[in-house]
Amino acid sequence: MSQAEDVMAKILERKLVAVVRCTAEQVEPTMDALLAGGVDVIEITFTVPKAPDMIAMARDKLGDRIVLGAGTVRTVQEATDAIAAGARFIVAPNTHYDVLAACKQADVPYSPGAFSPTEIQDAWNAGASLVKLFPAGIVGIPYLKAVRAPMPDIPIMPTGGVDVDNAADWLRAGAVALGVGSKLVRKDALAEGRYELITATAETFVAAIAEAQE
Numbered sequence: 001m002s003q004a005e006d007v008m009a010k011i012l013e014r015k016l017v018a019v020v021r022c023t024a025e026q027v028e029p030t031m032d033a034l035l036a037g038g039v040d041v042i043e044i045t046f047t048v049p050k051a052p053d054m055i056a057m058a059r060d061k062l063g064d065r066i067v068l069g070a071g072t073v074r075t076v077q078e079a080t081d082a083i084a085a086g087a088r089f090i091v092a093p094n095t096h097y098d099v100l101a102a103c104k105q106a107d108v109p110y111s112p113g114a115f116s117p118t119e120i121q122d123a124w125n126a127g128a129s130l131v132k133l134f135p136a137g138i139v140g141i142p143y144l145k146a147v148r149a150p151m152p153d154i155p156i157m158p159t160g161g162v163d164v165d166n167a168a169d170w171l172r173a174g175a176v177a178l179g180v181g182s183k184l185v186r187k188d189a190l191a192e193g194r195y196e197l198i199t200a201t202a203e204t205f206v207a208a209i210a211e212a213q214e
Contacts, residue, residue, distance in 0.1 A: 004108060136158030
């Protein structure tokens with residue numbers, strides 16, 4: 001099994017990717033809180049300053065306890081920097097074929113963003129490991145069901161609009177994994193330093209995912 005296949009297997013098993021946007025000082029306690037709640041597939045987004053430094057810090061502190069990725073990666077340079085810092089998978093809001101090629105060369109899974117059926121199919125045909133439906137909340141669960149009907153072979157991860165109340169429904173509709181940001185890594189918890197709230201929320205997501213598989 002290649003490195004990319006190993007990482008993809010873990011993502012598909014866990015079915016949840018935590019999207020982290022925080023400061024450098026918040027990285028370690030946030031990761032610890034997610035781990036305590038049973039979430040160990042985590043991406044740090046390039047919307048935060050010095051994202052590669054934060055990825056390297058998380059990788060150094062937590063090693064293989066987490067499956068660490070980078071999100072909102074929109075350029076080849078960002079992908080290269082993220083992988084060099086220790087990111088084991090790359091997620092994007094769009095599909096960039098040069099980024100896809102760079103990830104393939106590095107044996108790192110790439111989950112590009114797509115919205116329409118044509119975009120989803122094109123991303124998959126180009127070699128995406130997983131297609132991120134974004135922004136999923138705009139179209140909702142009925143849209144995913146409609147897309148999955150003629151495209152049951154394409155693994156799709158909705159991101160945006162996923163919360164603990166609808167997580168199980170997204171999975172039942174055909175999602176292979178869920179990307180979740182502030183509904184999991186709560187802004188109020190980060191602002192107040194109440195990381196136990198992140199742990200508690202993580203536990204509810206893990207329970208919802210388990211429920212969907214019963």
